Amino acid sequence: MRPVLALIGMACCAQVPYDRIRQADAEPGNWLTYSRTYSGQRHSPLKQITAANVHRLKPVWMYQVNDLAQFETTPLVVDGIMFISEPPSNVTALETRSGRPLWAYRRSLPPDPRVCCGQVNRGLTMLGDRLFVGTVDAHLLALDSKTGRVIWDMEVADYRSGHSVTVAPLAVKDKVIVGIAGGEYGIRGFIDAYDAKTGRRVWRFWTVPGPGEPGHETWAGDSWKTGSAATWVTGTYDPELNLVYWGTGNPGPDYNGDVRQGDNLYSCSLVALDAETGKLKWHFQFTPHDTHDWDSNHVPVLIDGAGGRKLVIVANRNSFYYVLDRATGKFVRGVPYARQTWAKGLDDNGRPMVLPNTEPTLQGTLVYPGLHGGTNWYSPAYSPDTRLFYVAVREEGTVYHVATPQYRPGRYFAGGGPRGIPGVEPGGSVKALRVETGETAWEFPLHSPPWAGLLSTAGGLVYGGTNEGIFFALDASSGKPLWRFPTGGPVLANPMSYTSEGKQYVAVAAGHALFAFAVD
Amino acid sequence: MRWSSLLLGCALAAAESPEALFTSHCAGCHGPKGNGGKGANLAVPRLMRASTDEALFNVIAYGIAGTEMPASRMTDEEAWVLVGYVRSLGRVAPQAGPGDALRGEKLYRRENCEMCHTIRGYGGPIGPDLTEIGARRSAAYLRTSLVDPEAAIPDNFVFYRRIIFLPDNFLQVRIVTQDGRRITGVRLNEDPFSIQIRDYSSQFHSFLKSELKELHKDWGKSPMSSYAKIYSREELDDVVAYLVSLRGDR
Numbered sequence: 185m186r187p188v189l190a191l192i193g194m195a196c197c198a199q200v201p202y203d204r205i206r207q208a209d210a211e212p213g214n215w216l217t218y219s220r221t222y223s224g225q226r227h228s229p230l231k232q233i234t235a236a237n238v239h240r241l242k243p244v245w246m247y248q249v250n251d252l253a254q255f256e257t258t259p260l261v262v263d264g265i266m267f268i269s270e271p272p273s274n275v276t277a278l279e280t281r282s283g284r285p286l287w288a289y290r291r292s293l294p295p296d297p298r299v300c301c302g303q304v305n306r307g308l309t310m311l312g313d314r315l316f317v318g319t320v321d322a323h324l325l326a327l328d329s330k331t332g333r334v335i336w337d338m339e340v341a342d343y344r345s346g347h348s349v350t351v352a353p354l355a356v357k358d359k360v361i362v363g364i365a366g367g368e369y370g371i372r373g374f375i376d377a378y379d380a381k382t383g384r385r386v387w388r389f390w391t392v393p394g395p396g397e398p399g400h401e402t403w404a405g406d407s408w409k410t411g412s413a414a415t416w417v418t419g420t421y422d423p424e425l426n427l428v429y430w431g432t433g434n435p436g437p438d439y440n441g442d443v444r445q446g447d448n449l450y451s452c453s454l455v456a457l458d459a460e461t462g463k464l465k466w467h468f469q470f471t472p473h474d475t476h477d478w479d480s481n482h483v484p485v486l487i488d489g490a491g492g493r494k495l496v497i498v499a500n501r502n503s504f505y506y507v508l509d510r511a512t513g514k515f516v517r518g519v520p521y522a523r524q525t526w527a528k529g530l531d532d533n534g535r536p537m538v539l540p541n542t543e544p545t546l547q548g549t550l551v552y553p554g555l556h557g558g559t560n561w562y563s564p565a566y567s568p569d570t571r572l573f574y575v576a577v578r579e580e581g582t583v584y585h586v587a588t589p590q591y592r593p594g595r596y597f598a599g600g601g602p603r604g605i606p607g608v609e610p611g612g613s614v615k616a617l618r619v620e621t622g623e624t625a626w627e628f629p630l631h632s633p634p635w636a637g638l639l640s641t642a643g644g645l646v647y648g649g650t651n652e653g654i655f656f657a658l659d660a661s662s663g664k665p666l667w668r669f670p671t672g673g674p675v676l677a678n679p680m681s682y683t684s685e686g687k688q689y690v691a692v693a694a695g696h697a698l699f700a701f702a703v704d
Numbered sequence: 705m706r707w708s709s710l711l712l713g714c715a716l717a718a719a720e721s722p723e724a725l726f727t728s729h730c731a732g733c734h735g736p737k738g739n740g741g742k743g744a745n746l747a748v749p750r751l752m753r754a755s756t757d758e759a760l761f762n763v764i765a766y767g768i769a770g771t772e773m774p775a776s777r778m779t780d781e782e783a784w785v786l787v788g789y790v791r792s793l794g795r796v797a798p799q800a801g802p803g804d805a806l807r808g809e810k811l812y813r814r815e816n817c818e819m820c821h822t823i824r825g826y827g828g829p830i831g832p833d834l835t836e837i838g839a840r841r842s843a844a845y846l847r848t849s850l851v852d853p854e855a856a857i858p859d860n861f862v863f864y865r866r867i868i869f870l871p872d873n874f875l876q877v878r879i880v881t882q883d884g885r886r887i888t889g890v891r892l893n894e895d896p897f898s899i900q901i902r903d904y905s906s907q908f909h910s911f912l913k914s915e916l917k918e919l920h921k922d923w924g925k926s927p928m929s930s931y932a933k934i935y936s937r938e939e940l941d942d943v944v945a946y947l948v949s950l951r952g953d954r
Binding site: 554607628635 | 864
C-alpha cells in the first residue's frame with residue numbers, strides 16, 4: 185500500500201497552474217487538459233509501448249460506472265491521480281496504478297434535463313488545485329481536486345430552455361472557457377469564460393449575433409433568436425496569438441432552412457476569439473446555411489506548416505478537410521476526405537459550391553454524408569513524427585426529410601428528421617490524411633460508422649475503437665492492425681495515455697467502464 | 705424522464721392530430737392503418753411488447769433495443785396521444801381472410817417449413833421465429849413473404865440508427881476459408897476483425913477475417929425460395945390464414 189499512500193501524498197499538493205498546461209510537453213506522463221496540450225493534437229510523446237511490443241498490451245484495471253448513458257470521458261492525469269467525468273454529471277478521482285477510487289462527486293440533478301442525444305459528459309479541465317466540470321442541467325462547477333467538494337456552482341444557462349453542458353471546459357490563464365449544447369432545442373449559442381477563482385462570468389461570445397452586431401443580417405427576421413450554433417466540443421488555444429479556437433454547431437431548426445434564410449453566421453463555423461475579451465478575431469464558416477445537421481463541433485488541431493506558418497486543420501462533419509491560416513482565418517486548402525454528394529467542391533475562399541436538389545424534402549433527399557457527418561465530435565489525432573492527420577471516418581448517408589418546425593422553449597426543434605437508406609449497410613474507417621494535401625496515405629476499414637476518437641503516440645501507434653467494442657492499435661505509418669482487445673461495450677470516447685510510476689498506460693472508456701492497459 | 709435515446713425517430717409532424725402523429729412517426733413501418741408491414745401489426749387487442757399503457761408509452765418513447773423500433777423524438781404529451789390512438793386501432797375487429805388456418809397448418813408441415821422456422825419452440829433457427837408472427841405482421845406482408853421472400857427481408861437500415869451495435873438481420877453470407885472450407889449461412893454478428901455465422905444446418909461458426917479467403921455478402925437475397933408455384937392460390941390463402949392465427953397466445 186505504501187506507493188499508493190505516497191501518491192495520495194503527492195496529490196494533496198498537486199497544482200496545475202497555467203504554465204504547466206502551456207508547457208505540457210515537458211511532462212508527457214501527465215494529461216493536463218482535454219487534448220493533452222493546447223494544440224489539440226491528441227498525440228502523446230510516450231514511447232514505451234511500440235509496434236514491437238504492443239502485442240503484449242493487456243488490461244491492468246477496469247473501473248465501472250453505474251449510469252447507463254454513453255460514457256464519453258477523456259480522463260485527466262495529474263501526478264498519479266486520474267480524474268474522470270461520468271454520465272450524467274459526476275466526477276471521480278482514481279489512483280492511476282490500481283484504478284481505486286479516491287473520492288467521488290455525485291450531482292443531484294433535476295428530473296428533466298434537455299439533452300438531445302444522451303445525458304453525457306466528455307471531460308474536465310483543471311487549473312490550480314481545482315477541477316471544472318459542466319452539467320446536463322447547464323451549470324459549471326469548480327471542485328476541490330483533493331476532495332471533490334464543490335467550491336462554486338454557477339448556472340451557465342437555464343436548462344429548461346434546452347441548454348446543457350456536456351463539453352469538457354478549457355482552462356486558459358485564469359479563466360475557464362466553456363461551451364453550451366442545445367442545438368436541437370432552438371437555443372441561442374454562446375461561448376463563455378468564467379473567472380476560475382470566483383466563478384464570475386468574464387465574457388460571453390454569442391455565436392448568433394444579436395441586432396446591430398456584424399453577421400446579424402445573415403438571419404432572416406427573428407430567426408436568430410432560435411439560431412442554435414451550439415458549442416459542445418472543446419476548443420484549442422494558441423498562447424502566442426492569445427486566441428481561442430472553437431467550433432460551432434448547426435443552425436436551428438436543423439433541417440428546415442426556409443425559416444432562417446441567409447448564411448446563418450456563426451453556425452457551422454470555426455471562431456477565433458481573444459482569450460482576454462472574447463472578442464471575435466476571425467471566423468470561417470464551413471457550411472453556410474446548413475440544412476443537414478453538420479455541426480462544426482470538432483477539436484480544431486493547431487499545427488506548424490511549411491516555413492513555420494501557423495495553421496489550423498479540421499476534418500469537418502461536411503466531409504471536407506480544411507487547412508486554414510490560424511492567425512488570419514484565411515482559407516489555405518480544402519478537399520473531401522469522405523464520401524459526399526452535396527458540393528461540387530470548394531471555391532477559392534473555401535466556400536462550398538452546393539449542388540442542386542440536396543436540400544431536405546417532404547419525400548426525402550438522399551445525401552452523403554449523413555446527419556452525423558464524415559466524422560463527428562470525437563477527436564482526431566495528429567502525429568508530428570509522421571505528419572499524418574488521423575480521422576475516424578463515417579461512411580453513411582441519410583435520407584433527409586423536412587417538416588414545419590414549431591418552437592416551444594425546451595422542446596425538440598429540428599424541422600425535419602433523418603431516415604436510413606434501405607438495404608445499405610453503413611460503414612467507416614480510420615484514415616491517415618497527409619496534412620498538406622488531404623490525400624489519404626492509408627485507410628483501415630471499420631465495420632460500422634465509428635463514435636470513438638483516436639490517439640497517436642511517439643511509439644508509432646494510433647489507438648481507436650469501434651461500436652462493436654474493439655479497442656485497437658494500428659501502425660501509425662502503415663495503418664496495419666497490430667493489437668486489439670474486445671472490451672464488450674461500444675467505444676464512444678477518446679483514448680489517452682499516461683505514466684504511473686514511470687510505466688506507460690493507455691486508457692479508454694468503453695461500454696460502462698474505464699479500461700487501463702499496459703505492457704507487462 | 706430520461707432522454708438518452710440512442711436512435712432517432714422520423715420527421716416531426718407539423719399538425720398534431722393523433723392520425724397525423726401516427727402517419728408521420730409510425731405508418732412508414734406499421735402501415736397506414738397500423739395493421740403491419742415491416743413493423744408489427746398494431747391493430748390487435750393485445751400488444752406483446754406493451755401489455756399496459758405505461759409499457760406502450762415506454763416503447764414509443766425509448767424504442768425496443770436490438771430491434772428496428774427506434775426511440776421517438778416526440779414530446780411526452782404527443783407520445784401519450786399516440787398511446788391512445790394505437791389502443792384504438794386494436795379495437796377494430798380483425799378482418800377474416802379467405803383461407804382456412806387448419807388446412808394451412810397441414811400445408812406448413814407438408815413443405816417442412818419447420819426446418820428453418822420455429823413455432824412455440826419447435827423448429828429450426830435459420831429464419832424468423834413465427835410463434836407470434838400473426839400479431840407482428842399483416843396478412844398482406846405475410847403473403848408477400850411467401851411468394852416473393854426477397855421483397856420482404858427485414859431491413860434495419862430503413863430507420864436511421866445512431867449507434868449500430870448489431871448488424872442487419874438475416875443477411876446471407878458465403879465464405880471460403882483459407883483451408884478451403886465453404887460455408888453458407890446467416891450472419892449473426894460482425895466487427896472489423898471477426899464474423900459470426902449460423903449455417904443452414906444450424907451450426908455456429910466464428911472466424912477471424914484473416915482466416916478467410918473469400919467473404920461474400922448476399923444483400924437482398926433470401927435463403928427462402930418462392931412458394932408461389934409450390935402452393936396453389938387456395939393453399940396460399942390457407943397458409944396465410946394459419947400464419948395470421950399465430951399470435952403467441954395459444
